[in-house]
Amino acid sequence: MSVFVILGLLVCIEAQASSAVTPVFVQKGKDVLLNVTTDVLKRITFVSWNFNKKVLVIFVPGTNSSVSDGYTGRIEFSEIKYSVKLKNLQKADSGVYTARVFGAEEQTTEYNVTVQDPVSPAGLTVDSVSNSSDSCNLTVTCSAQDSHISSTFTCDHQTCSQEGGERSEVTTSGASLHVYLMNDSIICNHSNQVSWTNNMTKIQHFCPQHAGSESLSAGISLCLVKTVMFSVGLIIMVSAVISVHIMEKLKKQK
Structure with missing residues (x-):
């Protein structure tokens, strides 16, 4: 009996470990990366990704990952992180994607993916x-x-x-x-x-x-900037005069 048939029987069984469904929104024609968010088990029996309870990808350690017919070239599966990258998503790809990691116990991650068109101009x-x-x-x-x-x-x-x-x-x-x-x-x-x-x-x-009010505000702001610049310049000049006076006084004391 093929691996897909065995997995098809297993996915009909309700998962013992429950998980919250994470909403994901993707623009039509774009790609999306879905990760396994639960702790990765050390002793893996196999990993499956399903779309609306239909098998997309299965992976058994020691073998290559298997992609379901119709999704070849549209899915990239990581045999290290167990994540999937879905490519060129269309409206029909909206739905629930479930990752199930089987080992000593089962861990499940679920995403509710919604594919949207970009909005029209405002x-x-x-x-x-x-x-x-x-x-x-x-x-x-x-x-x-x-x-x-x-x-x-x-x-x-x-x-x-x-x-x-x-x-x-x-x-x-x-x-x-x-x-x-x-x-x-x-x-x-x-x-x-x-x-x-x-x-x-x-x-x-x-x-x-209101434009007149804006012009007035701009005029006030410009006047304020000029006043501040003048004040700073005056302070610098006074400081310079005081410094010269102190230096001359020190020279006379020598």
């Missing part, structure tokens, strides 16, 4: 702008391929705020779409566990009141 559109002498209102739309969020921002000469705070939602593809305010910029971020894209716009481009 779009940010300014839908409307309303200006007055004291304030400015902007309504924007943060969008992805399958979803969008609208949000309103209000600015005066000093600060900006987002109506209702930061906004986010889960898209139909399971990604996250997020629009928020950061350092006088509106950010639209589209992300999932394997990739992200964003788009941004400066509020000053649409709100001259």
Whole structure:
């Protein structure tokens, strides 16, 4: 009876040693390395890697590892660490991968692998702008391929705020779409566990009141820098004069 048949009977038996399932997210077309996270036994009978309870790889000490039909060239198995490297993953490769190390006792490691597409570009559109002498209102739309969020921002000469705070939602593809305010910029971020894209716009481009505040702040900052530089220079000059005076006094005492 072949080794695969024997192993096929064994994997039908529930493992006595339980382990937590570790979630792993991989971008479509990429590779992933899965390690045996339990203590490696010294006296090994054999090691198996299974995908959704189907045999992928088996290894018996003293022989070469055997890869199941259909996975040749797509799996690299380490006969030292018992890890597997899965190559060029596709959506159909999502599922539970289980490593079982058999010896005096059985040790199990499980991964729940999810293969995801990279997210689509994030779009940010300014839908409307309303200006007055004291304030400015902007309504924007943060969008992805399958979803969008609208949000309103209000600015005066000093600060900006987002109506209702930061906004986010889960898209139909399971990604996250997020629009928020950061350092006088509106950010639209589209992300999932394997990739992200964003788009941004400066509020000053649409709100001259707030731009004036920024210019004033910049002017104050520049003035402060000049004042500090002048003060440092003055201290250096005074220190130099005092040093020369002390040296001349010491010479006269000699």
